[in-house]
Amino acid sequence: MTRPGRSLGTKVALAVAVAAACVAGAVGVLVHRLTAADQLATARAAIDREMVTAAYDHAAGRRNDARVNRPDLPAPVARAVRGKVRVTYLHDGVLWAATPIAGGKVLALKRSYSPQEQALSTLDRTLLATGAAATLVVSLAGLLLGMRMGRRATAAARTAERIAEGDLDARVHPRGHDEIARLAASVNTMADALGARLEAERRVTADIAHELRTPVAGMSTAVGLLPPGRPSELIADSVTKLRGLVEDVLEVARMDAQVAAVEREQREVSAMARRAVAGLAGVSVEIVTDTVVSTDPRRVERILTNLAANALRHGAPPVVMTVDGPVVRVRDHGPGFPDDLLTVLHASGPQRFRTGDRTGGTGLGLTIATGQARLLGAQLTFRNRPEGGAETELRLT
Template sequence: MSLRWKITATITLVSVLVAVALSLTVHFAYAYRLADEARQLQSERIELALREYSRTGQATLGTRLDPPDLPTQLRQAVKDGSTATLLEDTGDGAVIWAAAAVPEQQVLSLRSPYDPQLRALASLDRVLVMGALTVVALGAGAGVVIGAQLSVRLRRAAAAAGRVAEGDRSTRVSAAIGSGSRDEAGELARSVDAMADALQSRIEAERRVTADIAHELRTPLTGLTTAAELLPPGRPAELVRDRVRVLRALVEDVLEVARLDTATERAELSEVALGAFTTRRAAPYAPEVETRVRADAVVDTDPRRLERILTNLITNALKHGAPPVVVEVDGARITVRDHGSGFPDELLSEGPSRFRKWPGGSGGHGLGLTIALGQANVLGARLTFANPADGGALAILDLAPDEHGHPPHSGERPRTRS
């Protein structure tokens, strides 16, 4: 149940309890008052009739001597010479009795209908029921309005927080729900904004440090590469050149990650026939990689970035998986699958993370899948990871994730044929 309906149900329940409590209080108070007034009136009338009986010896004012229908408990109550009253339900209606003892062991009694008082009480009950229903309806309406307002604000806050989590730096939760609010929801929104700003500042600082370090390493790497090429032929020279190539590739990967993190990269679109494109890019890995084209498609994408994604996915499958590695094209979707132990649970739940190595992996720096995911975001594509039930790891690149068959692009360039 949503918060809106919880608030509505709570206010409605409170309204019902208050309406019932007030209605019962008024009902019993009025019923007691009617009964008390009727008893006083009967007592006064029996007293007058008793005085007349003492003077004339005759029952007057509607009184009777020892009527057969006189209730036994009333007869017992006046034995000591006192006056008593009794409210009785006869089945055909309510009556009120008054009685007093007279000489010769007789009882002078007065019987009057109580139906007028019951009709007045019933009329009051109808008013109370209508009032209670009105209170409950107003309470439920107020609950719906209050709950709807709070629910809308919280949903806006959740949507804004989601956009912030996706990397939209311009979104502010407090602005989404109304920056002038001073209630708990406003305080929560301002706290989330402050947390997002602090995290963003920290991430920006880390990005700058990473990019600066990578840039600073480029100059000595260039000199190191030149010096390595001047070494005399031999095994030591080959080892030095290999390590220099690895270090250069790492620096270039770090710089690429830093550029992707800035969210300023733009795709240069052209029409690409996915079947032929994927087959050509996977061919250098033969015979370890098998390429299948189930259904070909022509999509608008950036060939350079798409090649980078495919290269990283295939390299990752070869390093961390087991053969056979199968690359399949099905329309605008490309899948890369190996038959190894599958992706780690952390990757499936949290996504790729830089510099995180697989347990028992064969080296690498954890940047390949991070770069692939970043490039997919630039293309407006969707890259997902899964472990099939029959084993292995599966990477799915969907180049047309939206309902129109084309991925959304920002900053599009003129298209060319590729």
């Protein structure tokens, strides 16, 4: 299974972290603005009350902090006061209050706004620290949640891959009631349906093959009673092919049902190779090195016969079977395996009733060879030679 980019858990954790950071930032900005506006409004109200008191004191001749026609009065304040209104104005960290008095003069009062600015800076630092801590905590929670979701999704994906590879007993153990649990249950349902369908197909195939054995045997007997001639030869050849097909189907059914038994013996690999091609004209055997292996000779010979027959049918002569210790290679000099068939062979093994070319055939030869190799614990690989031709390698253990 490929692992592109970030995992689901990482993506969930990043999404939660980004969302938490955005929420913390939005809340911080909102609190900052509301607090700043409230502080300014409170300070303006306080200095405005002082300004009113100072105006009464000035009119009564009492001393106060207000000054008349201050030279440092900001120009915007001076312009506003000319409109005969009392004003407050924040400028460069100083809060001003001014009001017109008799004689066209301006009475002004100023207070430092530094305490409010310092309090707002302290609040900003507190909001930043709190937001960072909250984002970290929420991100960790999101990471844990994402990792849990990722593990569950990965388990479902791996189980689906095992099912696709032929392990129909693989199941997911769904937990919870969310979408991932539903996905896990769907994978199990799919496996159950696929297993039931394959079992039905295997049963039907085996039943048909068993039912055909009797009439095919009768046909073989009847062919022997026909008078000699070309028609009799054609019928005999067709019956022989039909009998071989029925036996192949039965062999596949037995392997699918996992009832085939392996009977191991000590045999020379070269002897098994020669017996496998004894009835095939056009196949030569070359011995590089020989060895003795413990295996089921009947199944090994069946594998090699099928590989050689497949090379004769779909490739081109000469077909050479090379024995190199426990490794047997069958090579032809034809066009090689088609690219699409080679992809299938590497991914999931040969598929019955599919040959990948236009020369006919059932595709059971490679299927049986692969099944027999699996029973023996041997390794069967398919490839095309760079100089041309297909090559199949059987590695016995």
